[in-house]
Structure formats: structure tokens, C-alpha cells
Amino acid sequence: MDIENSPVAIVIFAVTVLISLYTLYKNNKLYYAWVLSPPKVVHEKKFYLLITSGFLHADLMHLLFNMLTFYFFGFALEQIIGSLNFLIIYLVSLVLSSVPTVIRHKDNYSYGSVGASGAISGILFASIMVMPNAGIMIFPVPIPIPAWIFGILYLLWSYFAAKRANDNINHDAHFYGALTGIIMMIILIPGIINHFIQSF
Numbered sequence: 001m002d003i004e005n006s007p008v009a010i011v012i013f014a015v016t017v018l019i020s021l022y023t024l025y026k027n028n029k030l031y032y033a034w035v036l037s038p039p040k041v042v043h044e045k046k047f048y049l050l051i052t053s054g055f056l057h058a059d060l061m062h063l064l065f066n067m068l069t070f071y072f073f074g075f076a077l078e079q080i081i082g083s084l085n086f087l088i089i090y091l092v093s094l095v096l097s098s099v100p101t102v103i104r105h106k107d108n109y110s111y112g113s114v115g116a117s118g119a120i121s122g123i124l125f126a127s128i129m130v131m132p133n134a135g136i137m138i139f140p141v142p143i144p145i146p147a148w149i150f151g152i153l154y155l156l157w158s159y160f161a162a163k164r165a166n167d168n169i170n171h172d173a174h175f176y177g178a179l180t181g182i183i184m185m186i187i188l189i190p191g192i193i194n195h196f197i198q199s200f
Helices: 007-025 028-034 038-043 049-055 060-081 083-096 099-104 117-130 147-164 171-188 192-198
Strands: none
Touching (some): 007 049, 007 083, 028 049, 038 099, 060 083, 083 171, 117 192, 147 171
16 A cells, blocks of 8 residues: 555644644643534534544544554545545544534533544445455454444444443444445445445
């Protein structure tokens, strides 16, 4: 994979890492100013938080996990579907993945969310539409499983985990980001459904 042929992915990757590290270790004030706060979006009309929060991460492990996933799927996807389509899918998934969270917590001033997980879920599932039989590793399973099976398991896990809501992970963003990635591929890439079906 020649990552130099993925200019948008390079910029997103670099900017996300730089802003995440800067706000974690140098500028906590900016971190809290850019966190996704549903009441601020709904009542104060700070819609930009839907974007800025996607360039923040709670800690190094959060950043590392998201950027590894982005690296393995994002660069290749951009080369397949084109830079403009890639950028549209990333940004639309980033924004729409957070809308259910904003609605659910619109009056909860103690709630905050950060991370690129919704956008990256969109990229991951766009990749699954293109390469449904690609192998994906899931720890601790020692062998790769087909991407389409992983996709089903991921959606089920995200849905039921969001229902339990007993951790600090925004599972709604994962679920709705994934659905957005699929829908945007159908809108932007003619014939993608036939391609997906004929891949089996």
C-alpha cells in the first residue's frame, strides 16, 4: 500500500494525532472547549463540537486503537473510491454518528464524548462494502474472519452495548457511524450493492 496516494487520509491521520496529543499534554483548556457536549450543541448551537470532538482522544490507548484501525482501512479505501468520496464519508460519518448521542443527552451537562470512532466506523464499513471477504483479526481468535461476518458481529455488539451503557465508550457512535458508512457508499458509489453481493 502506497500511502502517498492517499492525501486526504494522510492529512486526517496527521491532524488527528497532532491535535489529540496537543490537547492531552499541552492544552487541556482546548480539550474541554472542543469536547462533544450535547447541551452545548442543542441549547447553545455550538454545532462545531460535532467536528472538533472527533480530533480529540481520551488517552493514548484510545488514540492508538483508532489510528491503527484508520491506518489499516482508510488509506486503501481512499485509493479505491477516490479522495473526495473518502472525505465525504469520513466527515458525514463523524457528524451523523454523534447525532443520536446529542439527542439522548441533550440536557445532561455532565456528559462529554471525544474520539474519531464514529468516523472510523464509517470508513471501516465502507471498506467492508468494497472488500466483504477480506480477513479481519479479532483478538483472541487466532485466525482472520471474513469482513462481512465481522461487520455483523460489530453492529450487534455496538447495539447491545449501547443499550447496557455501563462503560465510558460511546457505542452509539460506533453503530451509527457504521450505518452511515454503508449508506454513504450506496449514495456515492454506483453499483456498490451489486459488487458486494457478487463478491460472495
